[in-house]
Amino acid sequence: MAVKSGKEYIERIDRQQIKIWYQGKTIQRPLSSHPAFNGLMKTQAEMYDMQHQQKTIEQMTFQSGTDGERYGLSFLAPRSKEDLVRRRIMMELWAGKHHGFLGRSPDYMNTTLMSLYTAAHLLQEYNPEYENNLKKYYEYCRSQDITLSHAFIQPFASRLSEVVDEVEDSITAKVVERKENGIVVNGAFMMATQAATCDEILVIPSPLPSMMEQDNPYAFAFAVPNDLEGMTFICRESYSGSSQYDHPLSSRFEEMDAMVIFDHVFIPRNRIFYLGNQEIGERLFSEGNFHSHAGHQVLTRYIAKTEFLLGLISKLSDEQNIALEAVTMERISRILTMLENLKALRLASEMMAEPDAKGYYVPAHKPLIAATMQYSSFYQEMLGMLQDISSSNLVMLPSETDLGSDAGGFIRLYLKGQDSSACDRISLFRLSWELAIGPFGGRQRQFERFFFGNTRALTSRMYNVYSLDKYKTMIDEFLQRGETQVF
Secondary structure (H helix, E strand, O other): OOOOOHHHHHHHHHHOOOEEEEOOEEOOOOHHHOOOOHHHHHHHHHHHHOOOOOOOHHHHEEEOOOOOOEEEHHHOOOOOHHHHHHHHHHHHHHHHHHOOOOOOOHHHHHHHHHHHHOOHHHHHHOOHHHHHHHHHHHHHHHHHOOOEEEEOOOOHHHHHHHHHOOOOOOOOOEEEEEEOOEEEEEEEEEEEEOHHHOOEEEEOOOOOOOOOOOOEEEEEEEEEEOOOOOEEEEEOOOOOOOOOOOOOOHHHHOOOEEEEEEEEEEEEHHHEEEEEOHHHHHHHHHHOOHHHHHHHHHHHHHHHHHHHHHHHHHHHHHHOOOOOOHHHHHHHHHHHHHHHHHHHHHHHHHHOOEEOOOOOEEOOHHHHHHHHHHHHHHHHHHHHHHHHHHHHHHOOOOOHHHHOOOOHHHHHHHOOOOOOOHHHHHHHHHHHHHHHOOHHHHHHHHHHHOOOOOHHHHHHHHHHHOOOHHHHHHHHHHHHHHHHHHO
């Protein structure tokens, strides 16, 4: 069976000999035993196990018509609207496991790779070898159930260097040497989420304002294992807590972000997808309908996260004895309205899906952009609701250790609720604290705010996907009819 188990996932990550820095030291022990990574790895192991469980295997996997193997459904290149629904059901099951808190759950990058695969034919006119490389890599990831990360964004200094420095002096990520059997790459990428807890990393620099049309050293795409010589990962501070009582979210769902350094790393020829031509890279994303396919997965995650917040705000309202107050009902109704709106937009994207030039079905783009634009601000609104309802309870929060100490008797006496024990009440508010004002929740807030770009990028994407001419023409025709009647 091609799909891997949770045990296989953990064993693969632990076997890697990657150079990874955390808090000024290189990590020597297996990542699955390190407190900054073990909670997430356990959660994702449970997700991979769902591919083997009898009750979910049909919803999580599909059988190939050529070899009879079972593959993860998020790798499926959809050939019908029904295939899109099958993909969505699978993504709902994984999103239900992590409640939308894993922005880089494996199905996100599986979907990204699938979208690029559907446009691989574009590479033929540029270099047939690269087309074959991309197709073979997709098949490899699908058959081995590879957990994939990605690196797109470069640090500010790297982006600035491309503009102000000569190519030979630039620190921008670039090809520094071409060989018969591959290339040598030098540079840095930031915000590689889950890079350390994945098998491989897909590297595609975001477009830079280069004037070079051919043989552009800054334009390339490749995928490699995480432990190639010359690769270094530098992690941010972890927000993960060891106690699931004190840190119910980060102890399960903390996705480590890392800066990835390529210090003259050799990239094998068969792992290169394009080289020297920025235009073909942009076409690969555009004609592969990346934003549509990825948006479909992301919207499914948004819905799971909104449902979780709905449940939490409802529980907090009961705990605070304000569930029947007008302002509370207004808040919950607002969430319910947005939840139904998100579901409707996802349904619209599926119902209005159309085949591309190669017959792959693509979710309708407009509803997905609308959902992304709405959720970016609505998520902030829901966190505000959490803060308002929880009030000072987000500040005075004893820990699990306090409850087990000699002071525990006082805590149980004075911090109990109307119908809840102090232990249960504190547990609920610790969950609210971690999401509303804690460091894990702060990262989630920033992550959702800029998931598909800043406000300017989102509004530009929404504006440009529409043609407003027919609406303006409608007004012209309406006014012309009125003039005829008057004159």
